[in-house]
Amino acid sequence: AQSVTQLGSHVSVSEGALVLLRCNYSSSVPPYLFWYVQYPNQGLQLLLKYTTGATLVKGINGFEAEFKKSETSFHLTKPSAHMSDAAEYFCAVGKMNTGFQKLVFGTGTRLLVSP
């Protein structure tokens, strides 16, 4: 079985500060890992994903995440927060080599950015 734990339901940062959203996963098979963002009244938008290859992946809007197998982590970072980054962020895990995508999501972290 697969699971995802996101530490912190809310994270507050100041504009320009480092953003760090934590995600740890559990998977009995090699995982595919995803970060999705949800802006108010919008759907889930894919930020970035790790499937195979380079463990540091870059996504949209300046976000990046690093897959660390030894720590079973896939934390999301951005060097400098912008007001427009305020949203809910979901980490998710999927399985390699399945014919379709069945994702297991974390509970989400709401990012608050103050001026």
Place this chain on the structure above:
Amino acid sequence: EPEVTQTPSHQVTQMGQEVILRCVPISNHLYFYWYRQILGQKVEFLVSFYNNEISEKSEIFDDQFSVERPDGSNFTLKIRSTKLEDSAMYFCASSSLEAANTEAFFGQGTRLTVV
């Protein structure tokens, strides 16, 4: 940019009534999914659909739920007799054949409120 669209954005229904949530996946996608998010909880996988049949369903997806692709563009989720605990945000998603297990595009969701 192509997107998954869901209607309605908000549906209020009385307990025991049937409800149909509608989705228009991205036009060349072949895998379709429903997820739901009960307020304050995780986004949960409900069902995946490919080649006019269910590929996999979760334990949540009991006999009260059904999915259908009635024509070449729509994908629907029907709840036959709604219960209070069915109140949630329901997300539709779709994937292409080539990226079936690495990327899903989500709609903006339908908020279902059962009263």
